[in-house]
Structure formats: C-alpha cells, structure tokens
Amino acid sequence: xxxxxxxxxxxxxxxxxxxxxxxxxxxxxxxxxxxxxxxxxxxxxxxxxxxxxxxxxxxxxxxxxxxxxxxxxxxxxxxxxxxxxxxxxxxxxxxxxxxxxxxxxxxxxxxxxxxxxxxxxxxxxxxxxxxxxxxxxxxxxxxxxxxxxxxxxxxxxxxxxxxxxxxxxxxxxxxxxxxxxxxxxxxxxxxxxxxxxxxxxxxxxxxxxxxxxxxxxxxxxxxxxxxxxxxxxxxxxxxxxxxxxxxxxxxxxxxxxxxxxxxxxxxxxxxxxxxxxxxxxxxxxxxxxxxxxxxxxxxxxxxxxxxxxxxxxxxxxxxxxxxxxxxxxxxxxxxxxxxxxxxxxxxxxxxxxxxxxxxxxxxxxxxxxxxxxxxxxxxxxxxxxxxxxxxxxxxxxxxxxxxxxxxxxxxxxxxxxxxxxxxxxxxxxxxxxx
Numbered sequence: 146x147x148x149x150x151x152x153x154x155x156x157x158x159x160x161x162x163x164x165x166x167x168x169x170x171x172x173x174x175x176x177x178x179x180x181x182x183x184x185x186x187x188x189x190x191x192x193x194x195x196x197x198x199x200x201x202x203x204x205x206x207x208x209x210x211x212x213x214x215x216x217x218x219x220x221x222x223x224x225x226x227x228x229x230x231x232x233x234x235x236x237x238x239x240x241x242x243x244x245x246x247x248x249x250x251x252x253x254x255x256x257x258x259x260x261x262x263x264x265x266x267x268x269x270x271x272x273x274x275x276x277x278x279x280x281x282x283x284x285x286x287x288x289x290x291x292x293x294x295x296x297x298x299x300x301x302x303x304x305x306x307x308x309x310x311x312x313x314x315x316x317x318x319x320x321x322x323x324x325x326x327x328x329x330x331x332x333x334x335x336x337x338x339x340x341x342x343x344x345x346x347x348x349x350x351x352x353x354x355x356x357x358x359x360x361x362x363x364x365x366x367x368x369x370x371x372x373x374x375x376x377x378x379x380x381x382x383x384x385x386x387x388x389x390x391x392x393x394x395x396x397x398x399x400x401x402x403x404x405x406x407x408x409x410x411x412x413x414x415x416x417x418x419x420x421x422x423x424x425x426x427x428x429x430x431x432x433x434x435x436x437x438x439x440x441x442x443x444x445x446x447x448x449x450x451x452x453x454x455x456x457x458x459x460x461x462x463x464x465x466x467x468x469x470x471x472x473x474x475x476x477x478x479x480x481x482x483x484x485x486x487x488x489x490x491x492x493x494x495x496x497x498x499x500x501x502x503x504x505x506x507x508x509x510x511x512x513x514x515x516x517x518x519x520x521x522x523x524x525x526x527x528x529x530x531x532x533x534x535x536x537x538x539x540x541x542x543x544x545x546x547x548x549x550x551x552x553x554x555x556x557x558x559x560x561x562x563x564x565x566x567x568x569x570x571x572x573x574x575x576x577x578x579x
Contacts, residue, residue: 152279154288156258158182159549160542161291163265167192167531168515169297170248170255171218171538172545174427175419175571179257181546184289185252185265187282188430192248193351194299196531197241200326202429203367204239209463209494215532215573218539223248240370241328265298268307273509275307293510293545294556297538299511300388301436301517309505310439313388316521321469322381326432327402327407327455328541329367329375330424337417347414356410358402363474363481367411367418375421378431379407383472387435399526427500432516433469433529440519441557442501447522449496454577457561458497459540461574462533463490468526484523496578500561502543514541534575543567 158181162173165187173185191560195201207223208283215223222244229243252259262283269277269288277288303313314320317345345364354361367375380403386392404426411418447453449466469482470477502519505511513519516529527533534538547559547567565578 147534149578150286151252152286153225154277155289158184159289160184160259160293160295160545161289162186162295162297163303164194164296164298164515165189165192165259166297166299166515166534167196168261168534168538168541169194170251171294171535172514173257174251174255174298175218175539175542176546177257179315179468179537179543180544181549182535184291185257185259185498186278186289187261187266188264190261192259193244195429195431197245197248197565198427198431199431199444200241200328200376201378201431202239202326202370203378204532206241206464207532209490209495212394212495212574212576214495214574215535216574217535217568219535220399220572221251222535224342238368239376239378256387265302268303269417270307271508275303275508275511276322278303278392292549294546295554296438296505296511296513296517297515297541299432299435299516301438302512303329303437304505304511304517306439307508307511309511310506311436312439312519312521313436313531317472320435321433321526322471323385323387323396323433324378324380324382324428325397326403326427326431327377327379327404328370328424328464329377329421330373331420331422332367332369332373333417333510334369334373335419337415340416341522344411344415347410351410351414356413357406359473362451362472362478362545364472378493380404382430383470385430387430393430394451397535398429398450400421413529434525436517436520438513438519439506439516440449440502441504441506442499442519444498444502444518444528446521446522446523451496451526452490452494453497455497455499457500458575458577459499459500459544459564459568459573460536461505461576462498462528462536463495463497464524464527464528464533465489466523468523497534498540500540500544500564503537503544504556510556512541512545512556514538539571540568541563
C-alpha cells in the first residue's frame with residue numbers, strides 16, 4: 146500500500162525535542178532558558194513519562210552519598226516537589242499529580258511550546274541531517290523543522306526511523322522484563338513501617354497458597370506516595386517485546402491481571418495493607434529497555450567498573466547496575482543478585498557520562514539520551530533512572546542550544562569546554578572539569 150500526502154510544516158524552531166519524559170523535559174527547559182526556541186512533542190497528555198503516566202513511584206538515586214550527582218535540573222525538581230508535598234518528600238518518592246504540574250510549570254515559565262497527543266511517526270532526512278520530524282495529532286499530520294533534534298522517546302524512535310544504528314538486548318537479544326505499575330489507597334503506613342519484615346518475605350507463603358499464577362520471587366513492593374497512598378513497581382512481564390504493539394497489548398492485559406493478585410496478596414499477608422485498594426494501573430507500559438541508539442561512544446560495564454573519567458564528560462552518576470531477572474528461574478534470579486550486590490559503589494564513587502554518548506553516529510544535528518542512550522545493556526540498567534535522565538537531559542538541552550547558534554546546527558562543532566562551564570554554572574556535578 147502506498148500512502149502519501151502533502152504535509153504542512155507547523156513549526157520551525159531552533160530545537161525540536163521528541164518525547165516528554167524526564168530527559169525530554171530537562172532538555173527542552175534548559176535549551177529554552179538559554180535562549181533557544183523549543184518545540185516539545187509528547188504522545189500522551191502529560192509530561193514525565195514513566196514517572197507520571199507510567200506510575201513509577203520513586204526517582205531512585207540522586208546522590209552518591211556525598212555529592213548531589215543530579216544537581217542542576219534534578220535538584221530543582223526535587224526541591225519543588227518536596228515543597229509541595231505535605232506528607233514529606235522523603236528524598237525520592239513521587240506524587241504523580243504534583244510532578245506533572247511541576248513539569249508543566251517549568252515548561253511554561255521557560256517558554257517551551259509543548260504539544261500533547263502528538264505521536265511521532267517519521268522524519269525527513271538529507272545526508273547527515275534531520276530536516277523535519279513528522280507527527281500525527283488531533284489536527285492531522287504535521288511536520289516540525291528545526292536546526293537541532295533531540296531524541297528522548299525512550300525507544301529511540303526518532304533516531305531509528307531516521308536511519309541511525311541501534312542495539313537491542315544483550316548478546317543473545319534478550320532484554321529485561323517490563324512492568325505495569327499500580328497505585329493504591331487506604332494504606333496504613335505507620336503500621337507497615339512498624340513491621341520489620343519486608344513484603345517480599347511474605348511471598349513464599351503466598352506462593353504455597355497459590356495466590357499467584359506465575360510465582361515471581363523478585364519483588365520491589367509498594368512505596369509511599371501520599372498520606373495513605375502508595376505506588377507499586379512490581380510484577381514482571383517476561384518475554385514482552387516493547388517494540389511490538391501486539392506484545393504491548395497482551396502485556397497491558399496481563400499486567401492488570403497481576404495487579405488483582407497483588408491486591409489479594411497485600412491485603413491478606415502484609416501488615417498495614419488490610420484496607421488497601423487498587424486505584425489504577427498505569428496508562429503506559431513500564432519498559433525498562435528497548436532500543437539503545439549508537440552514538441560516537443558506547444558506554445559499557447567496563448566504564449562502570451573503572452569509575453571512568455572522560456575529558457568530555459557532561460555529568461557523573463552512581464546508581465547500581467539494576468538488571469531485572471530474565472525469568473523467575475533460580476539461575477536468572479541468582480544472576481540478578483550477583484549484579485546488584487557484587488558491583489555496588491562505595492560512598493562518593495561515580496562514573497562519567499561523555500558527551501560523545503549523546504551525539505548520534507553519522508548524524509550532524511541529532512542528539513539522543515535517556516533510556517535509549519548509547520550503552521550496553523548493563524550500563525543502561527544504571528543510567529536509565531530519572532536522576533540519570535535529568536543529568537543527560539540538561540546536557541542535551543544546553544548542547545542543542547549551543548549548536549543551534551551555528552549555521553548548520555552541527556552538535557559536534559560546539560566547544561565542549563564551554564558546554565561544561567555552562568553546565569557547572571547551573572549546578573551540574575562536574576568535579577573533573579576545570
């Protein structure tokens with residue numbers, strides 16, 4: 146079938162950011178604050194990606210125990226959310242509605258033009274340049290022209306559909322399982338925290354009692370997100386292909402079935418959850434990894450082990466390598482335990498993130514970061530968390546703003562020292578850059 150039509154160019158801007166997750170928001174806001182005109186396209190009705198629409202209840206690690214690695218944009222988000230939460234932020238828990246509004250305010254205040262319900266469907270390229278990103282919105286199909294494009298789609302959609310190289314899975318093509326997150330009300334957190342036994346420790350008896358159709362011993366549990374509210378990032382969807390709408394559809398249905406099992410488990414077995422109610426499951430799948438775009442540098446587990454320092458680093462991060470088990474089988478569970486508990490950093494340790502890991506290979510005006518950053522699957526399992534995304538995002542936005550000042554928008558033509566100085570000026574943690 147051949148389908149063609151004349152597509153109107155709706156906008157022409159300095160920077161077009163595709164994907165409104167934490168990386169995309171940070172990139173768009175920082176670029177706009179530094180003078181660029183910015184168009185941010187998001188295919189859902191809210192910014193924040195998995196931290197809002199996806200229902201992930203916690204940010205994970207901001208600090209290495211001494212240094213605030215996600216300083217700059219990450220600190221701003223953390224402080225604004227903490228100021229809004231009457232129950233106390235506690236360092237990393239997320240109140241979804243408040244976080245959505247904070248992102249809205251940051252974009253509005255900085256002058257970012259946000260376009261919700263705008264699904265990226267393709268691009269128009271020539272040589273090593275992306276000329277247009279094409280979207281389908283409620284008004285129809287439209288294009289956006291830009292000097293610099295940033296792929297923060299999570300799945301590397303812009304880069305892949307523009308012809309960029311990408312990686313998928315480990316050496317055998319296997320990827321981590323996904324999760325459909327859930328949110329809960331009616332939790333007695335005082336009673337829960339008075340119990341010294343983890344929720345995971347109650348699972349073996351529930352397995353014996355036949356509560357779960359498919360017993361899965363890896364369980365991250367439910368975290369507080371309000372006075373009586375909680376967010377659950379639990380239950381694995383093994384074998385799900387995040388690049389297949391058929392697989393995602395089946396996974397969403399299976400995830401909702403799992404949530405009913407978890408509701409019974411928590412009410413019957415876990416103190417403090419006797420009156421807990423499942424209020425909703427997320428509107429999008431909690432995908433941990435899919436495509437990883439190939440940039441000028443591919444970060445690896447060796448960089449993690451070496452606590453690598455890069456001359457062109459744009460930040461440093463420290464979260465453990467969080468590879469979720471490939472299946473409930475004991476061999477896969479043991480591999481997970483080895484990775485989680487065998488590669489921890491000591492307090493104050495971190496690894497560098499090079500700018501070259503953000504410049505998409507064989508393209509002049511295309512940057513990429515976030516979940517689809519150029520890395521092996523091990524390193525991706527560390528850097529994919531929201532604080533890591535803030536670090537990459539603010540660098541992407543600053544670099545794009547600098548590149549947009551060049552006649553050709555070439556992301557490699559910028560002075561990296563200038564980029565580093567600007568990132569440090571906004572609070573970025575760059576101890577090795579003078």
